[in-house]
Structure formats: C-alpha cells, structure tokens
Amino acid sequence: MTGAFSPEHALPHPYVFADSGRRERDRLQLLARLTDPAHQRALRAGGLRAGLRCLELGSGTGTIAAWMADQVGPRGHVLATDINLSFLSDLRRPNLSVRELDVLTDELPRGAFDLVTCRALLHHLPRPESVVERLAKALRPNGVLVLMEPDAGAAVFGGPEHQRFWSAWCRWGQGAGIDFRLGHKLPRIVRRAGLDLGDVTMEVPFYSGGSPWGELYRSTVRAAGPGLSSWIGPDPVAEFESLTAPDSHPMCSFGWVTVCGRAASGTKAVRAR
Ligand SMILES: C[S@@+](CC[C@H](N)C(=O)[O-])C[C@H]1O[C@@H](n2cnc3c(N)ncnc32)[C@H](O)[C@@H]1O
Numbered sequence: 001m002t003g004a005f006s007p008e009h010a011l012p013h014p015y016v017f018a019d020s021g022r023r024e025r026d027r028l029q030l031l032a033r034l035t036d037p038a039h040q041r042a043l044r045a046g047g048l049r050a051g052l053r054c055l056e057l058g059s060g061t062g063t064i065a066a067w068m069a070d071q072v073g074p075r076g077h078v079l080a081t082d083i084n085l086s087f088l089s090d091l092r093r094p095n096l097s098v099r100e101l102d103v104l105t106d107e108l109p110r111g112a113f114d115l116v117t118c119r120a121l122l123h124h125l126p127r128p129e130s131v132v133e134r135l136a137k138a139l140r141p142n143g144v145l146v147l148m149e150p151d152a153g154a155a156v157f158g159g160p161e162h163q164r165f166w167s168a169w170c171r172w173g174q175g176a177g178i179d180f181r182l183g184h185k186l187p188r189i190v191r192r193a194g195l196d197l198g199d200v201t202m203e204v205p206f207y208s209g210g211s212p213w214g215e216l217y218r219s220t221v222r223a224a225g226p227g228l229s230s231w232i233g234p235d236p237v238a239e240f241e242s243l244t245a246p247d248s249h250p251m252c253s254f255g256w257v258t259v260c261g262r263a264a265s266g267t268k269a270v271r272a273r
Helices: 022-045 063-072 128-137 152-157 160-175 183-192 212-223 226-232 236-243
Strands: 053-057 077-082 096-100 113-119 139-151 196-203 255-262
Touching: 022 063, 022 113, 022 139, 022 196, 022 212, 022 255, 053 063, 063 077, 063 096, 063 113, 128 139, 128 183, 139 152, 139 183, 152 160, 160 226, 160 236, 183 196, 183 255, 212 236, 226 236
Parallel strands: 053 077, 053 113, 077 096, 113 139
Antiparallel strands: 139 255, 196 255
16 A cells, blocks of 8 residues: 555655654544544444444544454454554554555555545645545545544634734644644535435534643644744743633634545545545
C-alpha cells in the first residue's frame, strides 16, 4: 500500500501537531475519550457489524480501530493506519493490523473495504475533497464512509472576546494549512465523491476552564506552538485561560460534525455532476 499515486499530492505538507511525546499522547487520548461516543454512534448508524472489513485513516491512539475490531469480530478485519505509529504500538487484536500510511501520498486499495472512517484528520490536509474521493473509491459496493471533523463555527454562540479568539485561531490555521471550518463542508464533499449522503449530525460541547473539553482545547492551543502568538498575543494559553476563568459561563467553539456516505450497490463510486 505504498508508492506515490500522483505528484500533485506529493507536495510536502507537514502535520502541525506532529509529536510523539507524552503530552501529545495525553492530548490525543483526551480527544479520543471525548469524541469516541459520537464517532461510535455514527459508525453503528452506518451499519458497522460482525464480519465487515474496515479501514481507519489517521488512527491516532487507535481507540476507534480497537473498538471496531471488537464489533466486527473474528470474521471481520480492521486496518488501522497513521503516518505516526508511536501511539499504536500497544494495539493488539487478532483481527486488527496496523500499518504506516500517508493518506496524501500512499495508494489505497480500490473496492476493498465495507467501511472506511477517519476523525479529526481531513481538516489538517490540503484538498480534503480529493482525499475523500480516494476514500470513496476504497469502498466496496454498498460500503460506508463515516467522517467526523470539527467546525469552529459554533464560536458564534460566545461573547465577542471569545469569538475574536477563535477567529484568530482559524486564521492561524489557514496559514498553517488547517481548515477549522471544514465540518459543515463535509456533506457536499461526500456527495461530490459520488456517495449517497446519509446521516449528518453536529454535537456542540460547551466547556469551561478545567472541564475535560476545556482541557482538550487548552492543550491544543498549547500544542500549536509559537506561530500562534502573532495571531492571538504573546501568550495564547494565558489568553485562553482568561476566557475560561472559573466564574465565566460555559462556552462553545467547535461543533463536531459526523457525516455518513454510502457507495452505490454494484457500481463504483463516480463523481456527482
Ligand atoms: C488530530 S489527530 C486525530 C487522531 C484520531 N483520529 C482521533 O481523532 O483520536 C490527527 C491524526 O492524523 C495523523 N495524520 C496527519 N497527517 C496524516 C496523513 N497525511 N496521513 C495519515 N495520517 C495523518 C496524525 O499523525 C494524527 O494521528
């Protein structure tokens, strides 16, 4: 499953949060703890069941891949992939394999999977539309694609300072090649990849300082590194903490959008007109 498939995708695009240290492991474990329930609901609604062959891209700490392996049982199989396998080394299931795979440059087998999924990956990639087209082509007839990505549009529910902070965050993201407004674009992208659009949902968790979601966003602001300062101020973490002071109201910034698309039965996915 290696080998560049097209020069346009071979452009270097470093993953901004690339880090194999304990802090990043903790951040991804917290992300998994908070987003697994909605992701699992979307996978179940998409028809995940015993015997299916599944692929996950950008598996992170592998909690979803391990859970899917338990659901598909001994007659099914799960392939967990990532560009960074450091957090997947402990993943052990008889029906689960782990492989290094860069979704931008490595080939995916065509028509090979009943279910393909990824979470919090596409918004980090240039031209996510073309990645989704390739994920659609990896599906068997009737196969299902389940995507889950954030969208910072929910910041409109906060006060002006809060909105300013997350607007600056999104502008920093644009410069770093990250689209923090990707979530709401997914239904159109899935349709354009030739899939029938199924359930679309968005969960908007409210958070305050010290709450698990607050801690996830605080650690993500910290992980963004010094480049963020020119957008937010000299100390972005202190700025975030001042917005989430103990006496402040709970607030929200990201909606987590899940989208399900299904390949036609018996025909290959084709681009919608
Ligand atoms: C924000 S983390 C999400 C991890 C996991 N999906 C989750 O939601 O818990 C993004 C993951 O995508 C991986 N990643 C980044 N660029 C990638 C690429 N081009 N191909 C495959 N995986 C990639 C990163 O190594 C990281 O594990």
